[in-house]
Amino acid sequence: SVSGVPCRLCGEGTVPTADRTACTLNCTYTLPGTSSTFDFSPLSQPSFYTPPIVISDHIYLLSVCNQVPAKNTTCYDDEGKPLVTSSCQITPDGYGIDLGNLLAYAPLADYADSVTGLDMIYTGGLAGCARFYNKTDVPRQTVIHFLCDTTAGKGIPVPKGALENKMCVYEFEWRSLYACPECSMDDVEEVYGPCVNGKRQIHYYWADNPTQCHDGIKLPPTRIVNCTITTLTCPAGMYVKDDGGNAADEETCVACPGGTFRLGGRPR
Numbered sequence: 001s002v003s004g005v006p007c008r009l010c011g012e013g014t015v016p017t018a019d020r021t022a023c024t025l026n027c028t029y030t031l032p033g034t035s036s037t038f039d040f041s042p043l044s045q046p047s048f049y050t051p052p053i054v055i056s057d058h059i060y061l062l063s064v065c066n067q068v069p070a071k072n073t074t075c076y077d078d079e080g081k082p083l084v085t086s087s088c089q090i091t092p093d094g095y096g097i098d099l100g101n102l103l104a105y106a107p108l109a110d111y112a113d114s115v116t117g118l119d120m121i122y123t124g125g126l127a128g129c130a131r132f133y134n135k136t137d138v139p140r141q142t143v144i145h146f147l148c149d150t151t152a153g154k155g156i157p158v159p160k161g162a163l164e165n166k167m168c169v170y171e172f173e174w175r176s177l178y179a180c181p182e183c184s185m186d187d188v189e190e191v192y193g194p195c196v197n198g199k200r201q202i203h204y205y206w207a208d209n210p211t212q213c214h215d216g217i218k219l220p221p222t223r224i225v226n227c228t229i230t231t232l233t234c235p236a237g238m239y240v241k242d243d244g245g246n247a248a249d250e251e252t253c254v255a256c257p258g259g260t261f262r263l264g265g266r267p268r
Contacts, residue, residue: 011104011123027065029105029118036181037216038105038118040064040146043154043178049074049088053172055159059090060099062144062157062172065120067101086122087142087170099170100125100142108145116148116212117179129168140168146179148212153177182216189257192241195227207258236263 010016010023017024027041049061049068061068061075063086068075075088075096087099100122108117125140145160155176165171187208193201202223232240234253239262241254256262 008102008124011102011121013105014103023102025066025103031107031118031181035184035186037184038146038179038181039215040120040178043174043176050157053157053159055163057092060159060170060172061088061090062086062142064144065103085125087125089170097128097140098125099140108147111145111147116181117146120144120146125168132167138168140170142170142172144172144174147173147175148177148180149175150177150180150210150212150214155179177214180212180214183211183213183218184216187211187213188217188219191257192239195229198226198228199224200227234262237261 013029014023014026016022027044028037028039030037043064044066045063046066047069049063053060053062065086067084067086070082070084073082073084073088075083075085075090075098077083077097078093078095080095083096083098085098085101086103087101089097089099091097102122102124104121104123106119106121108115108119111117120143122142123139125142127137127139129140130137144157149155152175155174155178157172157174160171160173163170163172183206187206189205189207191203191205193203202225204220204222206219232253234240238253238255241252
């Protein structure tokens with residue numbers, strides 16, 4: 001630590017810089033244990049905040065996966081010093097309050113499982129709100145709930161509910177195309193055609209319609225593979241999957257893709 005100030009942990013999805021004086025500001029994040037990769041680069045403006053959000057005579061300025069440098073900031077504290085931060089509140093008196101400057105990512109919280117997105121969290125803001133926390137000041141923080149909406153383009157942030165739903169925690173919702181993960185093979189379904197003269201076609205379709213992803217991979221072209229007409233009997237809810245003529249895999253029962261069904265028995 002320096003001057004009695006302890007070292008701080010970097011947020012989830014970031015790492016210390018080589019000189020250990022800051023944390024990286026990474027606009028790309030992959031949810032652990034999944035192939036869901038989010039890239040917020042199109043929403044990021046390294047030198048500027050988003051357009052002002054005015055709520056009850058207060059102005060809120062957000063920066064996506066970046067800190068606005070002192071030379072470009074419009075956020076100054078009550079002594080006129082520039083605040084190098086990612087989330088700023090400007091009071092009616094004209095000075096700014098740091099609402100969070102340490103970036104972290106987290107799974108989307110407080111939404112239904114059917115909603116796709118990611119939380120971007122800024123912690124380490126100016127301490128306050130002691131009267132709500134047993135007379136102990138807590139650092140302010142900002143949570144941006146990015147919600148996947150493939151029709152929204154870049155979108156804009158808006159307050160979530162009362163904004164400060166929990167004292168010193170400022171919440172925004174941001175519906176955006178870039179709140180959707182990049183497309184991967186997890187977003188693709190294979191559909192096998194019938195076996196005709198020892199050949200069958202494999203077609204590829206997006207698993208969701210409309211898709212809940214963007215950019216990333218393109219749909220693979222239709223493939224033609226070797227096959228044999230099977231006599232294998234599969235139970236209800238499963239079908240025979242042919243993997244390109246590989247004898248070890250030809251006669252394998254697998255679950256029907258999402259949105260489809262099968263009653264069982266031999267193929268006809």
